[in-house]
Amino acid sequence: MAQIWKGATAYAQPELQQTLAQLPEQERHWLVALAGWVQAELAWARRLWPQARRAAAQTVTAADAVQHEPLAQLGELIASQIEEQQGQPQRALQRMRALREREARVRIASLASREATVQWQLDARRSERDRAQLADEALRLEKLSMEDPLTELANRRSFEDHARAQLAGGGVVSLALIDVDHFKQVNDRHSHLVGDQVLSQIARLMRQHVREHDVAARLAGDEFVLLLRGATEEIAQQACLRLDEAVRKHDWSTVSEGLQVSISIGAAQRQEGDTLETLMARSDAAMYAAKRERKSAAMAGTWLTDESEGEGDSPD
Template structure:
């Protein structure tokens, strides 16, 4: 596939993912998932890691909304890994936040907190307030499901502060609704530990704050969010129920039931409905219905893989038995809770093993990439370096000279070039051996390198031919430098290499002109060098 075909394919992939996100915004999660899956298959076929990561993240969002938490866990983890390998910190922050939400629903609290904390730290490098709000919000959720309610409140308060201090202000609805969730879960556990319900004042204040934000969002958007509407109906019903207002609680539960069917598949929202119906039946002291709904809550939560709600269901069932004075059955329910928590811990350990394996794989990949980069640099160096003398080769010279000519024409400061040929080099090889000839070339290369400045280049063209490119020197200065080089070569103690050995060079210098190319400038320098060589040989013959 050529570059144009690949670019067109990437444009189509981008459009496909935009359609997937648009479907999610409209509440059509199943269509969003189908489009995301198509995008993933296309990205894999194209071998585009960037679009693979984006498609995986979109799939994770879809599966999370559909309460397919194990699938979402795998997708969000793969997305975070892919973004990390790509060096896309922004994408990694979003993937880690999603991973935190999913992991905590699966009961993997430590993993969720770890992912959210990493997302928070990485968001500091992105300098995007929305990412920071998203990360702190995820951290708050991970903390309150882990029963660390004070830390959850701190994280959510930080999310609110960042959102409100940003210009323009960011939407604070999600942190506020999670503040309310934090308080609900706190009250539930306090009731479980101590018996009676604690004060509900803060819960009501937080709910009113959430409803104000919801009213604002409804005004701004024509598309209701299924999850949001269902959760708010649950909030209203629970608030009324715990305040002893059963008729309004039942009316809100009916509305919740309608919204819970919104995705056309079984989700955690149906488990919420069973929870509130169990609470209402408890308040009515309708024990058969209360136990039935608590059992339904557990069953649905297990089916949709929401382990946190399953555990709350066992706790609720135990409280119901305790309220009836059935202590033995209450203890049986707590044993089931411990068994479920043990299964979650075992599952979490297996998950952590996968993470460690991935981390090791990542380290091996990074090490492999580093080695490849080192090898690539070494190969690049070798491709630009003469293997015998260690100075730049013809390819390096042509690249450098071409750049200098282009810059020189732009700035009106043309370079000079000197072509150098070793005199009677064939006779040196024939008389003293090729090994000695190689040593001569090495010594001449060192002399050339010692006489040029940092911005100039001495290179070997091949055989016994060398070249010097002077970046800014005038023709007279270049000729003077070449004269000193010629004198140094001639005065060198060549007999130390081999008795009777002598060597000299011929040099031709030319200054670049506006119409010159590397080839034409090299040719003019070469012509000047041969003219000097011919003049010197003729003078030598005349003397003899």
């Protein structure tokens, strides 16, 4: 799993095969469900969507066989995200509903059978080895819940946790919202796979152009955000200009022939009394102002070109 999360799928595949060969002989074992999770992640990383779907379903089935509810819920979550990646919102919604139903059943069962819950907790604490396994599993689940799987940036939940804590602590902080220009056209003209690669490349450029203590995150779709700690709006603007230039100068033809990508960025500095919502609203307004300015500049350039061509064609 670590190899997959690092993007080293070529190393992950043989390690997975070696591990599968060492699984317990009995079919009903929680490690079978865990193996399904790894296979789903590997197929996802390689964009092998049918295999990813089957592996996610295997995770749920194997977890149910041994009544391992956390892994079963994780399988439903992964299946939902896979369907969303494939542009299947209804299937993704069905998976999320199944996940919510599972969570509700767990709550009901917990209330109805407190004794069984206590016994499960005692069993879970039976040995140091059991506790270590549960701790490792919790770390994996936490990583999954706080990281965007496509770009490996912080997800919206993680960003909001960091941002609210930073705002509550006071001090200078700026926030920059980033939107990929005409991203729908990228998907329509070059494919959704190219669109995913564009988002991944922009995430990589973001990581290269922010400081170690800043937070780069993907909010949703083609929307990103930077939380710049200790940065005034002027410093934030400079960082945004560097990132904008890096995106414009990036060789997008390596992703798809004829592909051109640009971004719009709006930055705002925290003011007294700001909440996360008000700070994001000002950043959002600045971003759309940048979009309008870029559009006006493009239209003016077209007009000047047309005028020049007209002058050249006019009679002496």
